[in-house]
Amino acid sequence: MKLKICGMKYPDNITEVGSLLPDYMGFIFWEKSARYFDGIIPNLPKSIKKVGVFVNQSQEDILSKISKYDLQAIQLHGHESVAFCQELKNKIDTKIELIKVFSADENFDFEVLKPYESVCDYFLFDTKGKLPGGNGTTFDWKILNQYNSVKPFFLSGGIGIDEVATIKEILKTNLPIYAIDVNSKFEIEPGLKDKNILYSFKQNLATLNI
Secondary structure, three states: OHHHEEEOOOOHHHHHHHOOOOOEOOOOOOOOOOEOOOOOOOOOOOOOOOEEEEEEOOHHHHHHHHHOOOOOEEEEEOOOOOOEEEEEEEEHOOOOOOEEEEEEEOOOOOHHHHHOOOOOOEEEEEEEOOOOOOOOOOOOOOHHHHHHOOEEEOOOOOOOOHHHHHHHHOOOOOOEEEEEEEEEHHHHOOOOOOOOHHHHHHHHHHHHOO
């Protein structure tokens, strides 16, 4: 089980949170986000994969950000088509991971995932809300019982330290949960993370033997 900390914005805070050694660190390149990143990423431990988060942006923009920030993964958080993902996958280095996000609620149709299985490395399930991510609310994880794919996925959407017990329960299932993705529940303000609470969360996850 991996840990992704998303919505990083401030260099000193990036370095501080980087010392916790999360597996992934996310930077949002969607200009309408309160966590929009347009700065300089300080040097991070090589074990941390830098993820660029994009929402309905051009392939040219995505490729430019990959080059500028030496991204190891890209997260598509909009309405990107299967064809778009395939074209992008063909253009990027095979080592760069492609994560496709789906906003979930009780009406989510899991059949929409099938065409994407061959064009991305991971799915990510976030809570359906007004914004594409960072809404701070969880969705009912019971709907994941309908998941009929073997594709590993990131579990996201309003996850905070109070969700550790719920995470423990969902890990008892056979779902291919690859990573936990956190953001707004660990913030002092948008983009500024509380290292101490993140540390406690990471320690609590470790007790789950994940």
